[in-house]
Amino acid sequence: MKNNNSLAVFENKTVRRHYDEINELWYFSLVDIIAALTDSENPTDY
Secondary structure (H helix, E strand, O other), X not given: OOOOEEEEEEOOEEXXXXXXXXXXXXXXXXXXXXXXXXXXXXXXXX
């Protein structure tokens, strides 16, 4: 079994992601994306 978890870099911030080999889809952490887009210290407040 492969480790399908990795990090992507967006606007110099890391975004957690996971690849589902069965469905051939990438899943990204919404909290990490909000943090990168808003420069928020606490992105879970949204």
